Amino acid sequence: MYEPDKADLNEVLPDVRDGLTRTERIILHVLNETQKELNGRNVPTVMLYGRVQEYVDITEQELNEILGRMGARS
Template structure:
């Protein structure tokens, strides 16, 4: 259950929710810092939780929703 109802409302500009936007912004920043190399999800999670109060399961659901496919 989201902690704030605004976290579930998609932005009218692009349809992203606040947590999705934070995840994508953080991923972009980390890729730039790493020289456009892949960012391990554990590293991404560590940086995302600085901005969002989510657990590993919620993070994985968010990441899956952004990527659009399930990881076995």
């Protein structure tokens, strides 16, 4: 029987402090840093996706689902 290791669980279980998963926290961090670079302007999803890919293996669809749950407008 497959038993996920601790790293797998950290990816999918929300943290008790804020309810965010590791992936969600990375997305928010990258979004914040990119907004600073763009002087507060909106960050194109494609740009965000490329930068998030440097930290997490995620598909565009997964990113869009997470952004939708977080309340991002399309």
